[in-house]
Amino acid sequence: MYKVKFYKGNYIKRQKNANKDKAIAYVEQHFNSSASSQPNYSVVITGSNASTTSKNWGRWYARSISSSFATKVSGDNGILVGGWNGRGDGNLKHTEMPAILLEPLFASNPQQADIIRSEEGQLKLARILVESIERFFPQGGLVAFSVGHKYKKSNPKDxxxxLVGGGTEADYAEKVLKKAAVMLEQIDNIPEQRTLRVMQGDKVLFETVIDEDDDLSWDAQRGVLQIP
Ligand SMILES: [Zn+2]
Known part of the structure; x- marks a missing residue:
């Protein structure tokens, strides 16, 4: 149901090739960075010509990252349409399918750099990306992945x-996308109904199908999640 292809070369060429292949979705993975070690937020860039699906998909991803990693969301509820003063727009605006550029964590924040380097952190990031694709593209199809910075003809060494403490944004972005690709290609049927999962790290402890309109309530005092 899902097939993943990694696109290389200059950004415009990656997008044009994904268009030619009729990919259903396009993801470029990055990590954020700042001169200060303080920033702690998640954001997704969409092209200036982004569709509603791209925007909703980006917001869903940014919010899920924020609740899993206890970050804030930045931009307009998690997305920056058209990038940082235009930076990032060209990485997406040539796509003919929904497309997002991920900036989930900061390479310049020491705690977040540790998460990015950890196997567990990479699996968590990959799983959230996979779940976002399942949610927004339940019909399956070819998913286009692009590793930010790496494999450009124009600047092969970028x-x-x-990362504070060692490593580079692009190498870890690639590790996350490779894990997500394995997970996506293993999915043999997308649940047709809403699913409730109890997770510990990347392990699913409990899973059950619930109604689309079920209103769940979490009672923190009793430690009970009530399904109607
Ligand atoms: Zn980047």
Whole structure:
């Protein structure tokens, strides 16, 4: 149901090739960076010509990252349409399918750099991306992945930001996308109904189908999640 293809070359060429292949969705993975170690927020860039699906998909991803990693969301409820003063727009605006550019965590924030380097952190990031694709593209199809910075003809040595404590943005972005690709290609049927999962790290402890209109309530005092 899902097939993943990694696109390389200059950004415009990646997008044009994904268009030619009729990919259903396009994802470019980055990590954010700043001169200060303080920033702690998640944001998704969409093209200036983004569809409603791209925007909703981006917001869903940014919100899910924020609740899983205890970050804030930045931009307009998690998205920056058209990028940082135009930066990032060209990475997406040539796509003919919904497309998002992910900036989930900061390479310049020491705690977040540790998460990015960890196997567990990468699996968590990959899983959220996979779940976002299942939710917004339940019909399956070809998903286009692009590793930010790496594999450009114009600047083959670019690896993006350096992580505090070692490593580069692009190398870890690639690790996350590779994990997401394996997970996506293993999905053999997308649940037709809403699913409730109890997770510990990346492990699913409990899973059940619930009604689309069920109103769940969490009672923190009793530690009970009530399904109607
Ligand atoms: Zn980047």
């Amino acid at each position: 690896r993006g930001a350096t």
